[in-house]
Amino acid sequence: MKTEADFWACSQCRSINPIKSDRCYSCHAPRAVAAVRPTDMSMSSAPAPLAVTSSYRSSVPRAILVTVLTLLFIACTLTALWVAWTIGLLRAEGEREAADRLLQLRLPFFLVVPAVGAVTLLSYAAWISRVVDNLPALGAGYSRVGPTMAFIEPLLPLINVYSLAARAGEVIQKLGGGTHGLALVALAWLLVVPTFGVSAWILRFERYAGTVADFFRGAGLTLLVTFGIQSIGLVVGLWVIWHIESLCSARADGEPSR
Numbered sequence: 001m002k003t004e005a006d007f008w009a010c011s012q013c014r015s016i017n018p019i020k021s022d023r024c025y026s027c028h029a030p031r032a033v034a035a036v037r038p039t040d041m042s043m044s045s046a047p048a049p050l051a052v053t054s055s056y057r058s059s060v061p062r063a064i065l066v067t068v069l070t071l072l073f074i075a076c077t078l079t080a081l082w083v084a085w086t087i088g089l090l091r092a093e094g095e096r097e098a099a100d101r102l103l104q105l106r107l108p109f110f111l112v113v114p115a116v117g118a119v120t121l122l123s124y125a126a127w128i129s130r131v132v133d134n135l136p137a138l139g140a141g142y143s144r145v146g147p148t149m150a151f152i153e154p155l156l157p158l159i160n161v162y163s164l165a166a167r168a169g170e171v172i173q174k175l176g177g178g179t180h181g182l183a184l185v186a187l188a189w190l191l192v193v194p195t196f197g198v199s200a201w202i203l204r205f206e207r208y209a210g211t212v213a214d215f216f217r218g219a220g221l222t223l224l225v226t227f228g229i230q231s232i233g234l235v236v237g238l239w240v241i242w243h244i245e246s247l248c249s250a251r252a253d254g255e256p257s258r
């Protein structure tokens with residue numbers, strides 16, 4: 001039989017949680033700061049404000065870093081795809097030697113692109129982790145995840161496809177942002193994620209519909225155009241970051257947010 005010792009009550013929203021839960025299922029307040037014994041809960045008085053354990057530290061420097069790195073990543077990738085396209089055109093013209101020479105010459109640059117991409121993702125993880133860490137100090141409650149998980153989430157392949165958008169949306173809602181912020185998150189996601197599938201589908205079609213020369217001619221252009229669309233999505237993503245920054249600074253300055 002379960003006893004009172006198997007549960008903790010949330011001082012903020014009066015929800016009863018199993019003792020194993022580290023966070024309130026309802027308001028996500030951590031057990032460490034919000035837990036009271038169920039029998040100690042006051043039914044008449046309003047909940048005492050939570051003791052905020054971490055102080056507010058601006059996330060603006062990290063937002064600037066993400067912005068610079070994302071623009072660098074877009075520029076590097078577009079350049080690399082353009083070079084790859086010219087190499088493909090040489091192959092299509094049957095100039096295999098010239099194509100191979102150009103490929104060898106540009107190979108170091110092609111390796112730079114994934115490295116810049118990885119550093120950009122790391123900077124985003126550091127930024128969203130700081131924003132999640134700041135929520136309680138800004139009086140915006142708690143995220144579903146702690147700052148450490150908020151850092152790890154964006155780096156996990158496939159899981160990040162969901163979590164990047166979900167966490168940004170959650171933060172906007174916690175900070176009291178309107179639907180236009182959420183619409184921007186959805187737009188960025190739609191421009192970046194499904195485009196991978198469209199690109200792969202077109203490449204498949206090009207591979208089987210024409211000659212090998214046609215494929216070399218078309219594939220580079222397809223990748224360039226689809227990444228161009230994804231770049232727009234990434235820029236919308238930067239817009240989301242600065243929207244969140246404006247919500248944070250409005251709260252930090254004590255102005256009521258919209």
Ligand SMILES: [Zn+2]
Binds near residue numbers: 010025026
């Ligand atoms: Zn709660």
